[in-house]
Amino acid sequence: MLVHTSLLNHTLHHKPAGVRSSPMQKYANPLRFTRLADKILPWSSAVAVAAFIGGLYLALAASPPDFQQGESVRLMYVHVPNAWLSTQTYMFIALLSAVSIIWKHPLADLGAKAAAPIGLIFTGLALITGSIWGKPMWGTWWVWDARLTSVLVLFFLYLGYMAIWRAIEDQQKASKVAAILALVGVVNIPIIKFSVEWWNTLHQPSSVFRAEGPAIDGSMLWPLLVMVLAFQAYFVTVLLWRMKAEIVERKLLALQYQEASE
Amino acid sequence: MSTLMDIVNYGKYAPYIWSSYAIVMGVIFYMGMSSFKRLARLQKDLDRIKGTRSDRSEQSERPGRNGSSDYSED
Numbered sequence: 475m476l477v478h479t480s481l482l483n484h485t486l487h488h489k490p491a492g493v494r495s496s497p498m499q500k501y502a503n504p505l506r507f508t509r510l511a512d513k514i515l516p517w518s519s520a521v522a523v524a525a526f527i528g529g530l531y532l533a534l535a536a537s538p539p540d541f542q543q544g545e546s547v548r549l550m551y552v553h554v555p556n557a558w559l560s561t562q563t564y565m566f567i568a569l570l571s572a573v574s575i576i577w578k579h580p581l582a583d584l585g586a587k588a589a590a591p592i593g594l595i596f597t598g599l600a601l602i603t604g605s606i607w608g609k610p611m612w613g614t615w616w617v618w619d620a621r622l623t624s625v626l627v628l629f630f631l632y633l634g635y636m637a638i639w640r641a642i643e644d645q646q647k648a649s650k651v652a653a654i655l656a657l658v659g660v661v662n663i664p665i666i667k668f669s670v671e672w673w674n675t676l677h678q679p680s681s682v683f684r685a686e687g688p689a690i691d692g693s694m695l696w697p698l699l700v701m702v703l704a705f706q707a708y709f710v711t712v713l714l715w716r717m718k719a720e721i722v723e724r725k726l727l728a729l730q731y732q733e734a735s736e
Numbered sequence: 737m738s739t740l741m742d743i744v745n746y747g748k749y750a751p752y753i754w755s756s757y758a759i760v761m762g763v764i765f766y767m768g769m770s771s772f773k774r775l776a777r778l779q780k781d782l783d784r785i786k787g788t789r790s791d792r793s794e795q796s797e798r799p800g801r802n803g804s805s806d807y808s809e810d
Contacts, residue, residue, distance in 0.1 A: 545746040552760045719775040
């Protein structure tokens with residue numbers, strides 16, 4: 475594997491005194507980023523654990539059954555946060571890919587690479603829980619409707635993105651090719667969002683983010699929001715762990731490369 | 737007064753609900769643990785390599801142990 479030496483150079487780089495840097499440049503330094511991550515991690519992990527405990531209690535015990543769907547509505551509390559995070563993570567990757575291409579920010583491609591497996595897992599879980607919910611509600615595990623198919627395309631986009639990072643040995647080249655795929659694939663995000671409005675689908679339309687306000691009763695909306703908070707905090711925690719691991723791995727490779735050349 | 741078993745009795749939907757929650761919680765727990773363990777392992781490897789390098793540089797700087805100074809002392 476070819477070493478991404480620019481990252482190591484950034485750790486050794488010292489800015490001349492009196493030169494002001496933008497916040498984006500400031501956190502381009504992996505050491506500074508690691509220090510910031512170490513400050514955030516205890517809070518994000520504590521919020522994730524607390525929100526999961528509270529959210530699971532609300533979802534499984536405190537929230538009422540739906541007047542139409544009955545008890546099966548409890549599947550919403552795990553399906554919806556995963557579905558939201560699947561698209562949100564992809565947009566995050568696309569944004570970081572753009573930053574990586576335009577400004578050559580050394581942490582942007584690293585963040586995008588670290589986020590991809592998390593997005594893949596969320597998308598997989600959204601598909602599985604959606605399928606399990608579909609069986610009692612629609613009478614089928616799967617149907618090739620616009621929403622389900624576009625989410626399946628998103629799943630394959632994540633797989634393709636991760637495959638590029640693994641297939642191309644030169645990490646700088648892999649970063650560029652993966653970033654282009656991420657930016658091209660972003661066209662799928664509005665298709666996922668508006669598929670339920672553009673086409674006639676089995677999947678229900680949006681019931682939270684609507685111009686008229688949420689269509690869900692507060693007794694179900696709050697448990698959903700607590701579960702969303704839990705998954706968001708979990709995403710931040712795992713992303714920071716994975717980004718730190720990427721930084722350490724690149725440092726290790728650079729050190730091994732240095733040793734081999736000495 | 738309803739017991740916990742009454743509260744979590746979801747009737748015919750129970751297999752769907754419990755299997756979904758078990759899959760989701762199991763997968764996210766596994767991903768969290770594996771990410772954390774990977775970071776801990778890599779950090780350990782980095783500390784070990786850094787330790788070896790600093791030991792080596794200390795030894796090479798110390799007179800009478802390594803390098804040309806060994807021979808000049810004798």
